[in-house]
Amino acid sequence: MRRDVLTGSYFTLGDIACAEGALAAGCRFFAGYPITPATEVAEHMARRMPEVGGVYIQMEDEIASIASVIGASYAGLKAMTATSGPGFSLMQENIGLAVMTEAPLVIVNVMRGGPSTGQPTRGGQQDVMQAKWGSHGDYEIIAFAPSSVQEMFDLTIEAFNCSERFRCPAFVLADENVGHLREKLVIPEPHEIKLVERKRPKCDPREYSPFKPDEDLIPPMAHFGEGFRFYATGLTHNERGLPRTVDPEVHAKLVRRLNEKIRRHAREIIRVEKLYLDDADVCVIAYGIVSRSAASAVRLAREKGIKAGLLKLVTVWPFPNEEVLRISEGVKRIIVCEMNEGQILREVERCNKCSRISFLPKLGGEIHTPREILSAIKGGS
Amino acid sequence: MSQLVHPLEKFVRPGMESRIWCSGCSNGIVLNEFLRAVDELGLDTSKMVLVSGIGCAGRASGYVDMDGFHATHGRAIPVAVGIKVAKPELNVVVISGDGDLFSIGGNHFLHAARRNVGIKVICINNFNYGMTGGQAGPTTPMGAFLTTTPYGNIENPLNLVQLAAAVGATYVARWTAFHVGKIKNSIKKALMKKGFAFIEVVGICPEQYGRRQKMPRPMDMMMWFKKSSVISRELDPSKAEFTQERIVVGEFVDVERPEYTELIRGQINSIIEKLEKEGKATDVEI
Numbered sequence: 001m002r003r004d005v006l007t008g009s010y011f012t013l014g015d016i017a018c019a020e021g022a023l024a025a026g027c028r029f030f031a032g033y034p035i036t037p038a039t040e041v042a043e044h045m046a047r048r049m050p051e052v053g054g055v056y057i058q059m060e061d062e063i064a065s066i067a068s069v070i071g072a073s074y075a076g077l078k079a080m081t082a083t084s085g086p087g088f089s090l091m092q093e094n095i096g097l098a099v100m101t102e103a104p105l106v107i108v109n110v111m112r113g114g115p116s117t118g119q120p121t122r123g124g125q126q127d128v129m130q131a132k133w134g135s136h137g138d139y140e141i142i143a144f145a146p147s148s149v150q151e152m153f154d155l156t157i158e159a160f161n162c163s164e165r166f167r168c169p170a171f172v173l174a175d176e177n178v179g180h181l182r183e184k185l186v187i188p189e190p191h192e193i194k195l196v197e198r199k200r201p202k203c204d205p206r207e208y209s210p211f212k213p214d215e216d217l218i219p220p221m222a223h224f225g226e227g228f229r230f231y232a233t234g235l236t237h238n239e240r241g242l243p244r245t246v247d248p249e250v251h252a253k254l255v256r257r258l259n260e261k262i263r264r265h266a267r268e269i270i271r272v273e274k275l276y277l278d279d280a281d282v283c284v285i286a287y288g289i290v291s292r293s294a295a296s297a298v299r300l301a302r303e304k305g306i307k308a309g310l311l312k313l314v315t316v317w318p319f320p321n322e323e324v325l326r327i328s329e330g331v332k333r334i335i336v337c338e339m340n341e342g343q344i345l346r347e348v349e350r351c352n353k354c355s356r357i358s359f360l361p362k363l364g365g366e367i368h369t370p371r372e373i374l375s376a377i378k379g380g381s
Numbered sequence: 382m383s384q385l386v387h388p389l390e391k392f393v394r395p396g397m398e399s400r401i402w403c404s405g406c407s408n409g410i411v412l413n414e415f416l417r418a419v420d421e422l423g424l425d426t427s428k429m430v431l432v433s434g435i436g437c438a439g440r441a442s443g444y445v446d447m448d449g450f451h452a453t454h455g456r457a458i459p460v461a462v463g464i465k466v467a468k469p470e471l472n473v474v475v476i477s478g479d480g481d482l483f484s485i486g487g488n489h490f491l492h493a494a495r496r497n498v499g500i501k502v503i504c505i506n507n508f509n510y511g512m513t514g515g516q517a518g519p520t521t522p523m524g525a526f527l528t529t530t531p532y533g534n535i536e537n538p539l540n541l542v543q544l545a546a547a548v549g550a551t552y553v554a555r556w557t558a559f560h561v562g563k564i565k566n567s568i569k570k571a572l573m574k575k576g577f578a579f580i581e582v583v584g585i586c587p588e589q590y591g592r593r594q595k596m597p598r599p600m601d602m603m604m605w606f607k608k609s610s611v612i613s614r615e616l617d618p619s620k621a622e623f624t625q626e627r628i629v630v631g632e633f634v635d636v637e638r639p640e641y642t643e644l645i646r647g648q649i650n651s652i653i654e655k656l657e658k659e660g661k662a663t664d665v666e667i
Contacts, residue, residue, distance in 0.1 A: 050648055057462075079467070225427070
């Protein structure tokens with residue numbers, strides 16, 4: 001009997017679906033710290049993790065949580081933490097460490113309103129740019145934005161798969177509205193769930209260079225305690241993992257590869273969903289919970305004969321540059337809807353070639369209503 | 382013709398070309414003692430992980446031919462906790478400095494000891510931030526002159542032994558760099574300990590600390606330790622005085638408490654056993 005994949009239909013919370021997705025993905029280490037609105041992920045992990053033989057540990061803060069997740073990942077476990085804005089801010093330095101040491105791990109950020117303590121119980125999408133740029137230095141990351149309880153499950157698995165495949169931190173950027181949403185979840189049969197495992201070295205331990213990439217730019221990963229006697233450091237290092245902090249070539253080569261291993265595979269990672277875009281004059285771009293209001297608005301517009309379509313970002317990072325560029329060439333107007341003061345908006349503006357861009361922000365924890373988006377669609381046509 | 386090889390050469394990580402430690406620094410003494418302890422115990426070094434943070438002492442994990450992780454500043458302990466909890470069969474050792482472990486990383490020390498995670502922490506206390514050029518830190522003595530205490534330090538230093546004892550470390554010892562042999566014996570004890578073990582080694586830092594306190598030569602600080610240190614024969618942390626005139630060294634705590642990873646495994650096993658007995662996939666409502 002499988003205890004990690006509880007095949008069946010449920011009526012449950014987004015945060016719980018996220019935790020079950022992680023267990024189904026093979027996560028066996030969870031470290032976290034209580035924070036609204038992500039606490040239910042930790043609580044569910046505390047109950048469920050021992051049932052699958054994994055470890056739940058409540059750390060002393062979010063810095064310790066992400067640090068211990070890195071340690072557990074290097075010891076060979078799929079590992080995760082879950083938090084919200086303030087905790088995500090605390091994790092930023094060690095997100096850089098995970099990028100630099102190429103530690104596969106997943107960070108769930110159930111976003112609430114900020115800055116600072118802000119609106120602990122209300123939703124927001126204000127950490128999208130922080131997820132991309134929050135730690136110092138140049139790096140690329142992968143982030144999924146679930147819009148339903150089902151996607152909390154499915155995309156948490158996808159986040160694990162990407163982190164394992166590309167040896168990098170992957171984020172589940174959920175908004176509080178999805179985290180605390182209660183709706184139907186279907187957990188499939190174990191054989192229906194596709195899992196990706198990190199590449200492992202096949203060479204003799206004495207010949208192992210821990211940061212020497214294969215053709216795909218990703219180095220195979222040994223685990224501590226397997227006899228490889230390797231070293232990982234946040235310092236600039238050569239392919240053998242040894243610090244080389246003043247050699248410009250070593251630094252440039254390393255940082256370029258860390259970026260390029262994601263960029264080169266961007267098409268493989270990026271996921272968008274399109275609704276009525278083939279003949280659209282107006283394109284709404286949204287992600288997370290807002291994409292559901294946007295889908296309703298687009299359907300309402302079509303009923304009224306307005307040629308509206310939706311581009312839903314399932315991954316927000318890497319950003320779908322090519323998709324947005326192509327859409328901007330075909331539509332007259334793009335409307336960006338997000339629960340912040342304009343974050344994905346900047347990316348859309350960057351990629352836009354021909355369209356007029358309108359922005360429909362929403363702050364305060366409220367979700368855009370379909371009517372509001374519909375009136376924006378009408379407003380410019 | 383036979384070639385002379387240092388007896389600890391086998392522990393040096395191949396390819397690690399440069400050491401950043403200054404002449405006269407005692408970090409090498411401590412690393413030496415650690416490796417001798419490992420050697421004498423005959424431990425399997427492929428089952429050991431050395432974790433360190435940022436700073437001079439933090440470079441130790443790079444120099445030794447074991448699995449090693451060089452964390453961000455202050456975060457060696459939580460990384461070590463993650464490794465130990467994920468793979469309890471590994472012997473996970475943290476070697477780092479006083480600033481890393483007790484200023485920026487102080488909170489993690491407190492909680493790892495409280496939980497009694499079976500990691501071993503060796504702190505080389507050199508009274509200052511050496512790598513950044515000699516700034517005052519959490520163990521800087523009152524009145525000491527450093528680049529950030531140009532008029533003398535007015536902050537009370539932490540007593541690391543008493544702190545470790547108060548937060549629940551199951552083994553606590555303090556030695557100075559002068560106490561070669563004793564350091565090694567304490568490290569051997571710590572390495573064989575099940576629970577959280579802590580050793581403070583009071584170190585020599587002539588370049589950044591000593592020369593600003595009228596002790597410019599390595600031997601000056603060594604003579605200070607020799608003259609001021611008193612060996613305690615009692616397992617009593619309240620006796621662990623640390624002043625300029627009197628540095629009480631020795632073992633201060635040696636007790637057993639249930640170790641964290643064993644407690645976790647115990648819980649996991651009983652939960653799984655119950656589910657298997659009842660033929661259930663879960664006891665949790667989704």
